[in-house]
Amino acid sequence: MVPFSNQSLSLIALQYELALLIGQDLRLVPMLKRFFPPTLKLLGCRAAHIWLRDEETGNLAHRFSYPSHDTRRLSEDGPLTEAVALHSVGPEEAQVVHLGDEGWAHFLPLGERGFCVLVRSEDPLAPEIKAALSPIFDRLRTACAACIEHEQTEALRAQATLGEQKLRTVFETVGEVIFQLDDGGRVESLNPAWTRITGRPVAGSLGRRLTDLLNTDDDNAAELQRQLMTVTNENLAFNAQVNTPDGEIRHLSVQLKRARHPGGGASRLIGTMVDTTEQHRLVDRLVHARARAEEANNAKSAFLANMSHEIRTPMNGVIGLAQVALAETREPETRNQLAMILDSAEHLLTVINDILDFSRIEAGQIAFHETEFDLPALLADTLAQMRLPVEQKGLSLSLKTDQGLPHRVRGDAIRIKQVLLNLLGNACKFTSTGSITLRARQVDNELLRFEVEDTGIGIPAEKQLCIFDAFAQADNSIVRGYGGTGLGLTISRRLVELMNGEIGLESAPGAGSRFWFTARLECVKTPDTRVQTTAHPTPARRQARSDRHARLNILVAEDNLINRRLMEALLRQMGHNASFAENGQVAVASRSEREFDLVLMDMQMPVMDGLTATRAIRKYEALSGIRPVPVFALTANAMAVDREACLAAGMDGHLPKPLKRSALEAVLRDIERRSTPTTLQDRTDNDQ
């Protein structure tokens, strides 16, 4: 074919046409796809390839082919690959490379960015044409650079848009309210969670002060507004309420902080609101449930107190009258039967006391009253209390204490004694021959250890694990053989634990048992007035009990006829005069009519109860300016709260029913000692 007929004009025409094909798209591949097909046709070429330098690595990489079909075949195109390698080594020498049957490869530089290869099947391009292409491919280089930069920008923009879309999705779907306030505390942005939670439209809330959206009175709103104005980058957190259009109140937990604008603009307050309405409802339900539980507990307490009273009242009659009858009867057979009644009644009383104690502990109603007390005396009294049943079984009973055992301690003496009596009672119950020993020692500063050791039947190891569990005696057959509720050790363990102590045992079948417990008792420093403790009351004390003493005038306020008869017989046996009032009102009247050495006051009586009567007596005495008469409760209301109520009403003491004769004797001796009896009369103590 004849080359360009007018060489100069044709070259300019070629440049003109090609130059106008460049840069018709801002994306690299579409731009090149618009450039190369007409260019290849104009130049009579069949393919174009572009290699560009990677900006990060600096390596040349193939970026484009037209036809793109040839991209897939590039690795198979040996001649072209070799030509590219040749050009990379010596670009000046390898500008036009013969590809054999494949034609010619023309390398056209794209500045520092890379190069283009034009493949022509027939003759190579004429040098003047190739030279004419040089400014065209300079333009192409610029266009490639612009496209690459544009695509990078677009990629970043797309990435940013994607990020923004993700954030927008989160903003619109998250369950929490996300909001932004301007410096005046007005809402600038608010996500749809606001509408979902409060039922209020977002649009209607924008531009309003946050304080206007929340349920706050004027003072609180002003204070909140002040806090908003001064909030820093530290979190400001508070709880708030919002009224929904339906009149429902939604509870919100609000948190916000100040955020600086990334571009350095004005700061904004950004915050979240979490719907805590359900949590509030839950708390309300819990409070309500707790109130109901407390009501139920109070009802249980009342029931326990009532049960205690209702059982103790008749038991007082049974035991008291049996004791009176025993004292007044000489006939052996009758005495034996009365003794059996007493024994059974005492046992029944123990069972009842155990059950009531256990119930109180389980109900969390056990109360501890810490007082300062004489520890050796407590141990001696406890032992003395056990002496009779122990000796009746032919066993020996002893107390062993360390020299360092503190004399006066602070704690609940009644509970300590209760545990000791329980352990000693068990030891007595399960020991048929031998001895029982009570030991006490100081472990450290405030920790005391008590041990009850016996030579009884012992307990197998496998049974020891559950012996302190409720209703779990080592062997059920024991209940049948030895009696008991099985609650004694459970009660003891609970009491010890409530006193921050521990309880345990060491035992083996046939080798006896050693039960121990510890208790934290505060030691009270006193002048060393310690006396040697002993398990036996001194002859002197025993002697004191048989001293001659006065006959007292005693008013007994008691509505129960049987109990009045019991008290009449009991006091008569003890050598005292008894007067009776069947209710509190009569007792007050009696007190106002004459002097008494002692008033024994029942609590629950018709017309006027014991507490009211006592307060009336104290009032009368105060107004009259006369000496207050000692008033002791004699009541089946045996719980600690009852005792406290009695003392608060002005009573001097509390004797629980069933009345223990020894307890009454102790009170009477005390009255005798500190008062001038209204009727002084020597007599001989014959109560035993």
Place this chain on the structure above:
Amino acid sequence: MTPKRKSDRRMTNIDFRLHFTAETGAAALIRIANEALAEGARSLLLLAADANDCETEEIDTWLRACPVPVFGGVFPQLIHDCQNREHGFIVAGLSETVEVHNIPGLSDPSSDYFETLEPLFGGKPEPVTLVVLVDGMGSGISALLDSVFDVLGSEPVYFGGGAGSLSFVQKPCLFSNEGMLTDYAQLTALPLRLVLGVEHGWEKFAGPFVATSGTRNIVASLDFKPAFDVYQEFVEADSGKHFTNTNFFDIAKGYPFGMERPDGSIVVRDPITRDGTSMVCVGEVPINSVVYLLKGKPENLIHAAARGASRLPKGYGPAIMSDCISRVLYLGDDFAKEIEAIQGEVGPRPIFGMLTLGEIANGGDRCLEFYNKTLVLAATEY
């Protein structure tokens, strides 16, 4: 053109059994097609002359029921037995099954042909020969050919042309198993290597001009002046004829546009009508392209045809012509001389084919072009 990069993959010899009828009804087409099927044809190439009186519906029904792949089109005229035929049908029964893809939206500017073609051909062995037939009135032919070449590269031999009517009204013009198609391109893969000969014989007589405005196949201005005004000035001066409202093509068929390549070759663009001062061509004239006005001499055109035919190997297989209808219109009775010249070069090969609205040919040595006023010959190697 000499093919240089042809592989032998999937290549076979295909037996073409030709059937011709000068009858113009659909029944005649169906009859000779059924004859080909009865002979065991596994694919059918259908060529029809535009002047036939065809009932499209009847042909559609038959096409959709045809048991073998169908391809082909309706062309201004046919070539059979050393004559151009204004009426009749040619059916070539092929002894192999071919793969036909029909691509819609040829005039749709939003069509992304690469996206359509890549799934059809990408990653598969390229066809040995691709017959490309297009609706010659479609406006996106060049874009389609660029995408075809983009996907398939220079491995296949491309051969084909534009179907349609000299009325230049777009109507159903491609045969397919879907029926008659309008505004489609049709790509048929043949497992057969064809050798090409391409020539036109037109020569520059005025220019260069720059196509300064226009779209696709419409040239609106040359050197920033109304295109027809420029064209009219030079052509009337050379021909001594004057354009009226009715004689545009009569004169223009002898004065096409030409886009010159650096190697001196010229791609011809055939102006077929005008729209005001804009000129409508068969095939795209890219904006900013440099164009010349061409004119031909009958003897030059005939000589060029013989030159193209001389590039075909000697053999006995058919030689298929895709020759521009405007050459027939220009040469008139001399067109018979062109066919004779070709026959003289190809020897005993039977010649058949179509007179087209634009020609397609590429032997792998350059990009795929849409030619005008050009003779394209394709022959088997045997």
